[in-house]
Amino acid sequence: MFTGLSAFPLTPLRDDRVDEQAFTGLVERLATTEVDSITALGSTGSYAYLTPVERARVAQLAVEHAGSTPVFVGVGGLRTSHVLAHVDAAAEAGAAGVLLAPMTYQALTADDVFELFRTVTEHTALPVIVYDNPGTTHFTFSTDLYARIGALPGIASVKIPGVPRDPEEARAHVSAIRAVLPAHVTIGVSGDAFGAAGLNAGCDAWYTAVGGTIPDPMLTITRAAQHGRPAEAVAESERLAPLWHLFTEFGGSLRVTAALAEHLGLVPERSLPLPIQGLSAEQRARVVAVIEELALA
C-alpha cells in the first residue's frame, strides 16, 4: 500500500475556516484518477496550522470522499500527547496509515525523535510513515536513526527528501537507506522535482505535494518509472522544469501549489493559513504563464 504515487491535497481555508467543499472536491478529484493513495494533512495540507478539531474533521472528510483509495493522515505535532490524539482521530476516521514528522520548536535530539516514534508505534495499530522533512521540521535524520526507527514494529515507510541529481549517486543514496531498513519498509521520495529521479533510483513511492492538485503528469512519471521506462519518467519531469523552477524561486512548493489550485478554481482565493500570504500578484502571473506553457489546466 505504501508504494506508487501518494498525492497530498491542500487543505484550503476560506476566511480562516476549512473550506470543506473545496477540500472534498480535491479528494474526489484524486480518487477518480489512479493515484495509489491520498495523504491528507501533509505539509501541503497545512496540518501544522489546524486545530485538533479541524484535523479530525479533515481526516474524516478525506476518508469519506476517497472511495476505495487508501488515505494516510498526517499526525505531527509539537507535543507527544497531541500527536497521540491526532493518531486516535485518524484511526477513528478510518485512515489506512499515519504520516509523522518530528515537528520542532526546541531542537530535538535523535533520542527524542526515536522515543516519539516508539511511543506512537506502541500506541497504534496503524502503519506509520516516517516523515523526514528537514525544510519544515529543521530536524535531520541520520541513516542510523532511520535504522533504529525502521526496526520498530508498525513502521511502514520512510518519506525521504530529494535525492542527488546524478542517477548513480541517487541509486547509491537510496540503496544505503534500503540497506538499514527491514524489507517491508518502503522508501518514498518527496520534493516534487525529485520524483522521477527518486523512483528511477529505486524508491518504492513518490509522496507528491503538487500531485495532490495536478495528479496526471505525476502519474505519467510514476507509471513510466514503475514499468521500466526511466527515460520517459525523466522526460516528463524535465518537461515540468518550469514548474520546479518556480518552486525553487518562490520558496517551496506550497505557495505555488496553492496559487495553481486557486487559478484552476479548485480552491478559494487566499486559501493558505495566515500569516502565510501566498504569492504576490506578479508571482501568480508567473504561475499562470507556466500553467499555460505546460498545459496543466
Place this chain on the structure above:
Amino acid sequence: MFTGLSAFPLTPLRDDRVDEQAFTGLVERLATTEVDSITALGSTGSYAYLTPVERARVAQLAVEHAGSTPVFVGVGGLRTSHVLAHVDAAAEAGAAGVLLAPMTYQALTADDVFELFRTVTEHTALPVIVYDNPGTTHFTFSTDLYARIGALPGIASVKIPGVPRDPEEARAHVSAIRAVLPAHVTIGVSGDAFGAAGLNAGCDAWYTAVGGTIPDPMLTITRAAQHGRPAEAVAESERLAPLWHLFTEFGGSLRVTAALAEHLGLVPERSLPLPIQGLSAEQRARVVAVIEELALA
C-alpha cells in the same frame, strides 16, 4: 517597563499536565526578587507546546502570583487567528504586554511577518515585544524589518538574539538597530551568555531564560551594567562561564535550565514537554557539578 531584567520562568509539566503549584512557586520566587518584569510563556516557558486552555491558565496564574511585578505573556502561534486568541487570553489575564515570536512551519517571508505584527498591534492595546529568536523560529529578521515593525503603533520592545563578543562590535550592532527604531522602542538582549555584553553595549533590557530560575546572579549583572559598572557585569558573567558552556554543549538553555530547576527541587523531575526528554543522567551530573562550583543553589 520594558527595561532591566525580564525573567522567563519555566512552565513545568508533571505527567503531561502543567504543574500549577510548581509554576506559581517559580513566579512567586521571582516576584520576591527585584526582577523588573516576568515573562511567562516564553520559549523557556514552553508556550509552543501548550494548548490554548493551558496557556490562558498559565497567564492567569502568572499575573495572580506576580504581585506588583509586571507580567508579559508569550502569544506566539503558527496561525494568525490563534495568535490573536492568545493575545485576548493574555489581556484577560491582566498581562502588561505580550511577546510575539513569528513561529514557522512553512518558512515565512518578511511581508508575512510584518503583516502578522500589523494584525496583532491593530487587534490589541497591549504593548508588543518583538521576539527575534532564530534558533527556534528559523526566521531571521533584517534590520529593515525591525524598522518596519518598530514603526507600528503598539510595539514596545525588540528582543534580539546575542550580540557580538567584541564590545566595540556589540555596541555598533546595537546602535545600528537603535538607529532604525523609534525612541520609545527598547532593545532587549537575550541568549543568557550575552546578557552582560548586550547590556554593556547599550541594550535597555535583558530577557533572560535562566534568570527565571536563578535570578540573583542575573540581577547582579543587570544592576552593575545599569549603574555604570560594566567590568563588574562582565566579571559576574565570566564567573558563570561554566554554565554558559553547558548551554552550548547541551544544545541551548532550556534543557539545562530545566535540569537546574529539577535539581533545586523547584519543579518536578522530567518537567519538559515530551518529546523533549531533557538531559541524560550523565549530563545532569555535569549540571549539578556546575551548580555546586558556582554556588547557584
